[in-house]
Amino acid sequence: MKELDPYRRYMKQLPEAIREAEIEAEKEVSVSASAALSGEILGMSYRELTEGYVRASGEKTGMVYTQKLTQDPGEVLMQALDNSRYSECAQRERMNAGEEIPDMMREEEEQAASSGEVEETARRIAGELEDMAGEGTGGYVRVSQVIRTISVVNSRGVDETASSSHALAEAGLYGMDWYFSAPSLSELSAKGERGRIERRRQVLALPEIPFVPGTFRVLLDQSVTANIFMHAWRLFSGEAYVSGSTAYHGMLGQRIMPECVTISDQPVTKYSAFRYRIDCEGSLCRETTLVDRGIFAGLMHNLASADAIGERTTGKGGRRTVLSGNIHTDMRVMPANLVMEPGEYSFDELLAMLEDGVYVDQSLDVHHSLEIASGSFTIPCTGILVKDGKMAGRAAGLTMTGNLREILGGILALGNEMEFRPFDLYQSYVLAGPAILTEAVKIAG
Amino acid sequence: MTQQEMERILESAVCGGAEFAELFLEDREETHIGCRDGVLQGMKSLRIYGAGLALIAQGRRVYLHTNRVDEESLIRLAGRGNEMLKAEKKKRRPISCIRQERHNPNAVVMVPSEIAGHKKTEVLIRADGALRGAGVGLSYRNLTYFDTDQRVTVANSEGLLASDRRVTSRIRFQYTIQEGELCRGAWQDYTRPAGFEAFASGEYEDVIREGVQAAKRAMHGKSVKPCTVPVVLAAGGCGTLWHESCGHSLEANAIAGGGSAFAGKLGELVANPKVTLIDDATLPGYYGSNGMDDEGHRTQRNVLIENGVLKGYLCDRYYGSLIGMESCGCGRRQNYTYAPAARMSNTFLAPGTDREEDIIASVEEGLFVKSIGGGTGGAQFTLNVSEGYWIEKGKITVPVSGVMLTGSGIDVIKRVDMVGDRLEGEGGSFCGAGSGLVPTTAFQPMVRISQMSIG
Missing domain, CATH: 3.30.2290.10 (PmbA/TldD superfamily)
Structure with a gap:
């Protein structure tokens, strides 16, 4: 990243007052086009943004975040140092001393796609969706080509840059959000969604029926699984574990879920085109098994949480972890591609295993509805009543309540289809998971 | 520059x-x-x-x-x-x-x-x-x-x-x-x-x-069995009800997208006649107020619903033009990385004539919502009750926990049948939507909803 050259020079001759310094820069260039399913282009956008997170340490560490990278690095670093005066932390923040990162992990910055290519892809995907949904179906798709680059340069000799690109489609169809990704625009396709679109059409054709509240055996659609993990990944955060604010606190090494469940966080996965080579601290992002066949096997760590527990970082240092109106400056633990591995059952087989219960097809607002410290949740949702393994009718305005430890601990079977979703708003990490068949969930309506 | x-x-x-x-x-x-x-x-x-x-x-x-x-x-x-x-x-x-x-x-x-x-x-x-x-x-x-x-x-x-x-x-x-x-x-x-x-x-x-x-x-609140009961929402920040239940559906982007229950209903009775809903970014001391919107348009007071009749939509320049309306100073964005869209500022229900003690006393059995911890809007809204109490025989009794209010905005606002005579403001927070997170307030006098599903 050329913008950092002045910082590179400055890091080699820091003034005496600054013991250590670092700049982490994140650059995103993206081109997007939105199209109606008819193929009409609704709008286009272009983004070119580089953000700098600058840290300077004397006895303690201070920080400056800037989008004005043309500012003199000396002034910015001295401002950061001045800010450190207001820190009462026991010691300065740890900065990465560097580690061997394989050359294959370093990728050159790619060129942004032309607006014509993105527009054409949006039309093609819209056409694919319309073919499956039927002419005249309302809906839209937004297609983006995104190039992201992270650079970490510090006075301890780290100078790492990793760049990755992906193509992403976000569609609104049948009242649901649909996401799919691919390494490039030409590989992006909605055709894999045919089965789910057909199922969604069947669901919407069901009659609305009165709902009697109670405790049910439940099948959670894979979109519900992904939505829950949008927030619930914190259960496996090293930071939350150290502070005692995860419902699985103190349970490392114990069985917390049945044997069919394996959850891991991966830099690269077949379920998503998002790739995470290094984290925001310049550490190699490592594959981390969190739940291994039901056993709580590991935690996601950044440098600080790893130090606190006496382990090595797993390269999960990140900042954009929560929905918020302010710029995220704190270094937190953040997943990359968090994956709950699929099971072996088709949707129809899961319905048959459910027999009588509720198929929860959509969930809303998990960010306000799930409490990580205790695991308790109250999640607004919609559902389908299932009788004798067949969908009988749908009900809106439902709420499911319970505890995640019980739901995940009571998993009976997992589906073989996967949902992929980037984190709402920031798309800084990705969740992927299958449908879950589980025991005893309270549902009100 | x-x-x-x-x-x-x-x-x-x-x-x-x-x-x-x-x-x-x-x-x-x-x-x-x-x-x-x-x-x-x-x-x-x-x-x-x-x-x-x-x-x-x-x-x-x-x-x-x-x-x-x-x-x-x-x-x-x-x-x-x-x-x-x-x-x-x-x-x-x-x-x-x-x-x-x-x-x-x-x-x-x-x-x-x-x-x-x-x-x-x-x-x-x-x-x-x-x-x-x-x-x-x-x-x-x-x-x-x-x-x-x-x-x-x-x-x-x-x-x-x-x-x-x-x-x-x-x-x-x-x-x-x-x-x-x-x-x-x-x-x-x-x-x-x-x-x-x-x-x-x-x-x-x-x-x-x-x-x-x-x-x-x-x-320590007791859990409540799912049921349909009268719901009383306190004066002040419970105005989030209006923000989520109908504010988002009155934004020009929602109207132009065709997904709003309020589309094509200008001039029609859409709520109980006790309902007058206003969005006003000119109020001094309120978190959603500005000198201009993010398109340079002077901010103004916009009456959205007057005595139950739908009077207007929230319009920015672009989405307003798609529905044939001029901007009314509502084009907002979190920052320069977002294109502006029609957004709320300070949304509030005008005070009515009912005394607060009469509203509580009118409920034989129901829910009193003291504060709301957030929610989502659109055709179906959800609101997380962060502080609520059970009402029995016209009196507020024990705290309740884990309660979520859900419903369809256009249905719920028809069931608002009592509106208190004391309007109370609130400090404000952020609203997240297509053009990012923007500072807003949502407030009201005490209201009673005749029947609402809670769970």
């Missing part, structure tokens, strides 16, 4: 084919200071700096943004935008902007950048003291002080040039209450559209103490 530079960028955009071009420049400074479990985490200075360019031709809009804010980069950006529009090039015409005055209703007494850092940390230490002294066992405390000084300038190809300065102050307090095996995480914001004077009265300490006590009561 000089006026001449802005004019040349706009000229280039229009000459390249755009029928309309708008440049949005932002330079924002923020300070964040963290305090975790009583330990100051250091100060952070933030600089948000960049430009957004909106181009429209033949009813289509493209939006581009960058933090390379120089004439050459922005002319190049305009060229890329015109490639997207594929509009025909035109003969160059000069654009001459005339500066229009805008008055921000929120006067600033103590500009945050002029306040010494130690004074800000003192506020945070006092806030932490209030949290610790709230009489509740806490296993985790995390407070953050924020101040924001945002300077925006909008120039467009119709010759408008206007600027606004928005200063806000905020403390966020997060904590985990621990009582034996029971624990509960909670958070709340103290927000003010003001400079450092926001902390002079010490009001934030009372807000913190009250917030912690409310969270403790909710932790």
Whole structure:
């Protein structure tokens, strides 16, 4: 990243007052086009943004975040140092001393796609969706080509840059959000969604029926699984574990879920085109098994949480972890591609295993509805009543309540289809998971 | 950036084919200071700096943004935008902007950048003291002080040039209450559209103490069996009901998208005649107020529903044009990285004539909602009751917990059958939607909804 050259020079001759310094820069260039399913282009956008997170340490560490990278690095670093005066932390923040990162992990910055290519892809995907949904179906798709680059340069000799690109489609169809990704625009396709679109059409054709509240055996659609993990990944955060604010606190090494469940966080996965080579601290992002066949096997760590527990970082240092109106400056633990591995059952087989219960097809607002410290949740949702393994009718305005430890601990079977979703708003990490068949969930309506 | 530079960028955009071009420049400074479990985490200075360019031709809009804010980069950006529009090039015409005055209703007494850092940390230490002294066992405390000084300038190809300065102050307090095996995480914001004077009265300490006590009561609240009962929502911040149940559906983007239950209903009775709903960004002292919207349009008072009759929508320039309406000063965005869209500011229900004690007394058995912790809007809305109580025989009794309100906005507002005579404001928070997170308030007098499903 050329913008950092002045910082590179400055890091080699820091003034005496600054013991250590670092700049982490994140650059995103993206081109997007939105199209109606008819193929009409609704709008286009272009983004070119580089953000700098600058840290300077004397006895303690201070920080400056800037989008004005043309500012003199000396002034910015001295401002950061001045800010450190207001820190009462026991010691300065740890900065990465560097580690061997394989050359294959370093990728050159790619060129942004032309607006014509993105527009054409949006039309093609819209056409694919319309073919499956039927002419005249309302809906839209937004297609983006995104190039992201992270650079970490510090006075301890780290100078790492990793760049990755992906193509992403976000569609609104049948009242649901649909996401799919691919390494490039030409590989992006909605055709894999045919089965789910057909199922969604069947669901919407069901009659609305009165709902009697109670405790049910439940099948959670894979979109519900992904939505829950949008927030619930914190259960496996090293930071939350150290502070005692995860419902699985103190349970490392114990069985917390049945044997069919394996959850891991991966830099690269077949379920998503998002790739995470290094984290925001310049550490190699490592594959981390969190739940291994039901056993709580590991935690996601950044440098600080790893130090606190006496382990090595797993390269999960990140900042954009929560929905918020302010710029995220704190270094937190953040997943990359968090994956709950699929099971072996088709949707129809899961319905048959459910027999009588509720198929929860959509969930809303998990960010306000799930409490990580205790695991308790109250999640607004919609559902389908299932009788004798067949969908009988749908009900809106439902709420499911319970505890995640019980739901995940009571998993009976997992589906073989996967949902992929980037984190709402920031798309800084990705969740992927299958449908879950589980025991005893309270549902009100 | 000089006026001449802005004019040349706009000229280039229009000459390249755009029928309309708008440049949005932002330079924002923020300070964040963290305090975790009583330990100051250091100060952070933030600089948000960049430009957004909106181009429209033949009813289509493209939006581009960058933090390379120089004439050459922005002319190049305009060229890329015109490639997207594929509009025909035109003969160059000069654009001459005339500066229009805008008055921000929120006067600033103590500009945050002029306040010494130690004074800000003192506020945070006092806030932490209030949290610790709230009489509740806490296993985790995390407070953050924020101040924001945002300077925006909008120039467009119709010759408008206007600027606004928005200063806000905020403390966020997060904590985990621990009582034996029971624990509960909670958070709340103290927000003010003001400079450092926001902390002079010490009001934030009372807000913190009250917030912690409310969270403790909710932790011990009884669970409620799902049912359909009358629901009374307290005066003040429970106005989130209006924001989520119908505010979002009255935004021009929702109307133009065809998904709103209010589309095509202008002039029709859509709510109980006791309902008059207003959105007003000119109110002094309110978090959603500004001197202008993010398209340079002067802010104004917009009556959305009057005595139950739908009177208007919230319109920005672009989405308003898609439904044949003019902007009413509601084009908002989190920052320059977002294209503007129609958004709420200070949304409130006008006071009615019912006495609060009569509203409570009218309920044989039902739910009293003291505060709402957030929610989602749209055709189906959800609201998380952060503090609620059960009403029995016209009296407020025990606290309840884990209650969520859901419903369809257009149905629920027809069932508002009592409206209190005392309007109460609120501090405000952020609303997240297509153009990012923007400061808003939502408030009301006490209301009764005759029947509502709760769970």
